[in-house]
Amino acid sequence: MTGAEAVAECLKAQGIELIFGIRGLHITPVAAAVKKRGLRFIEVRNEQSAAFMADAYARATGRIGVVLAGTGAGTAATMVGIQEAYCSSSPILLLASQIEQAHLHKGWGDVHEVKDQHGLISNVTEACYDVKSASDIPHCLHEIFSGMQGERPRPYGLEIAADILKEELNAPFFYQPAVRTPKLPGEARLEEAVEMIAQARRPVIYAGGGAIAPDAGHAITRLAELLHAPVLTSIKGKGVIPEDHDLSLGNLGTEEPVQALLTEADLAVVVGTRFSNRSTGKWSLRLPPRWVRIDLDERQFDKTHPHIQGREIVELVADARTALEHILVRFEQQPSRPQGFERSTILRTKRQTLDRLRTNYPTEVQLLEVIRSALRRDAIIANDSTVAAYWTRRYFEVYEPRSFLWAMGSGTIGFGLPAAIGAKLAKPESQVLALCGDGGFLFSCQELATAVKHRLAIVVLLFNDNAFGVVDYVERKAGHLFGDEALSNPDFIALAKSFGADAVKVDSLDAVGDALLEALTRNRLTVIEVPAVLQVPPDLA
Known part of the structure; x- marks a missing residue:
């Protein structure tokens, strides 16, 4: 061999x-x-x-x-x-x-x-x-x-x-497959964590990608319902609990109505997150100072931005789902439970946030709602770094874990189409939508050939503003544009068709919903070009 x-x-x-x-x-x-x-x-x-x-x-x-x-x-x-x-x-x-x-x-x-x-x-x-x-x-x-x-x-x-x-092996071949063994929390720390939670009056839960990886969503939902605790997430944590659940506040933690709600909280159960810049509004998120924090990587405990770091923390180095399940078993035996938050209060807070957004950004909010209504609950969204994706990371409702993909770690562009291909190969029965801008799409448009070869029925929403839109916005705000920034783009419809994909160009944002529904019904690789200049979301404004 x-x-x-x-x-x-x-x-x-x-x-x-x-x-x-x-x-x-x-x-x-x-x-x-x-x-x-x-x-x-x-x-x-x-x-x-x-x-x-x-x-x-x-x-x-x-x-x-x-x-x-x-x-x-x-x-x-x-x-x-x-x-x-x-x-x-x-x-x-x-x-x-x-x-x-x-x-x-x-x-x-x-x-x-x-x-x-x-x-x-x-x-x-x-x-x-x-x-x-x-x-x-x-x-x-x-x-x-x-x-x-x-x-x-x-x-x-x-x-x-x-x-x-x-080279030939010089010994008989032997391979023992590696098996996942969940890391268990220490018993003493576990008891401390349960006691801290039991003493709280109004806890909240904040979950990141480290809650998605071990499939901790069910345990988080059970704990939230037991504690009457709102659940906030990082961008990577979106979908760990369905974002139409009464207790879900998604990635809205830095919105004014949610910030007001958080001032009433006295404990945060923090699960699998590093509190990144983008997920926390440049570290403006304000959680209560007392934490129970669960992370598989204990190095992360010392790498939290000082503006966010709690002051009294019980740290559990463990697999998130395993730790939460142990907490649930012990907590259900506790004689006292936190008062928690009224569901009506959480729902009102979320509604206030979204109503305010709808008033100030009606076009962008309607676009998100149209996309969401066209897709099944388990559809996978592969986001490139484009203005539309800056909207989805916070305001697009996600209902299933592992269904919201965004290159937030590196912030690179060109991720959308290849990510959609990888996701469709992983889950061929799922609807897969790539959100791309014209700048990022040309980083990886050649992979249309890969999608065609493998008959992958992906839909690409290609937002064309002839610009690196986010960069231009930031530079315009700083007064650093020089008039030579507009991109020279190809005919995207002809380009997509030359690869063997279906392609259509809509006249306005109002036509996106019908075009998306038709493409999903056809079940073929389809590029939908959307000539549009979207406003940037408020956290970038």
Whole structure:
């Protein structure tokens, strides 16, 4: 068995079914080996897109995404996508080839040779493993998959020299699949947490992406209903509890009516979040000072912005769902319960927020409502960094976990279409909508070819304002526009059709709903161009 075949056997044993990438010169033996073993290889048109697709696949399923990249340029092209996966805690394996071992660091001018590929990968992953012999491959992959499933989910790299991929193993092949083992909370801290919650009068819950990853939504909903506690989320936490639930306040924590409500709270149960800039309105979120905080990564406790950090905190280092289920068992035995908030008060607070928004931004709010009404509850939204997506991150209602994808970790553009492809491959029966701007769409429009090849019925809403709209808004506000910023765009309808996609251009925002419904009914890859200049949402204004 060769090194490449050992990689394929390990992936298959681990339950990997789908791999994204391009068959670069050195990595082709792995692509061939995985295909022979029945794994599906999705060959893309740019390695950056492969990383975005694998990331979206992981977010939509909770499974591990795998990227295959050739030495040098191919691996370098994945870096933006792998960085996004790191920032957003997605479990991605980057399998990268390397020049022959004997040639490393010699500077002889090998094909695809780069100065420090290992360092490049290490900068955007939790760790990068270098294989020294073919027989090391099973052990390295077991360690990587164990780290992904036992610790905070993040990308890892595995770098294998071209000669090792062809080398025969010098020992019998053996691979033990890594198994997810939830990290349990310490008993003493658990009792402290339950006592703190029992002493509270009006607790609130704040949930981030760390609540989505272990499927903690049901436990959060049970706890919220038991405590009569409103549930706020980060952007990545959207959908952990259905946002039409009476107790859900979604990502509205920095809105004025919600801020007023939060002044009445005396405890926050904080689950799996780092309180990022974008989720907290540039760290303007104000939670009560007493916290019960649950996180799989104890390093995160010391990395909270000082404007948000609580003052009296019980910290539980544990898997979110496991910790919450333990809290629920103990709390249900408590003789006293918090008074909590009246549901009518929470509903009124949310209604006040949205009514005020509807008054000041009627066009943008109507657009969100039209999109939401056209989609099924479990539809997946893949957001690029465009003005429309800046609206959805806070004000678009999400009803299911793993259905709202946004490159908020890195803030990159070009994510929307590849993410939609990865999500559709993950969940072929789900409706998948990509929200793109004209600027970001041209970063990855070539992946329409990938979608056509695999007959993926994705709908792309392409908002065309002939600009990098968010950047232009910020620069205009600062007085730094020079008149040469307008983008020169292609005929997007002709472009999409040239790939074999359906395409239509609507005349106004009022026509978006009908066009979207028709595209979803046709169940074909469809690009809908929407010529529109949207106002930026109030948190950017």
